[in-house]
Amino acid sequence: MAENEKAVQAKKDKKSEKKPGIFARMGKWFRDMKSELKKVQWPTRKQTINNTLIVIACVIVVGICIALFDFVANQLISLLIDAFKG
Secondary structure, three states: OHHHHHHHHHHHHHHHOOOOOHHHHHHHHHHHHHHHHHHOOOOOHHHHHHHHHHHHHHHHHHHHHHHHHHHHHHHHHHHHHHHHHO
């Protein structure tokens, strides 16, 4: 019986413990976020510029590939339409 009473008392204790208010939780979240951002290894200016140039070059190359594919597909479809038109 003593164990059963302990279990009932533990449930009551859990119910009586209230979770922190919204502002306390928001404050904790901001403190945790600030702590995590201090751990981040931020890139240097040179690395950022280099990565940006690489992304721009890749976008240009992919754009050219898509344009070429579009042109070839358009010509092919036009040829097929003209061939079956009459």
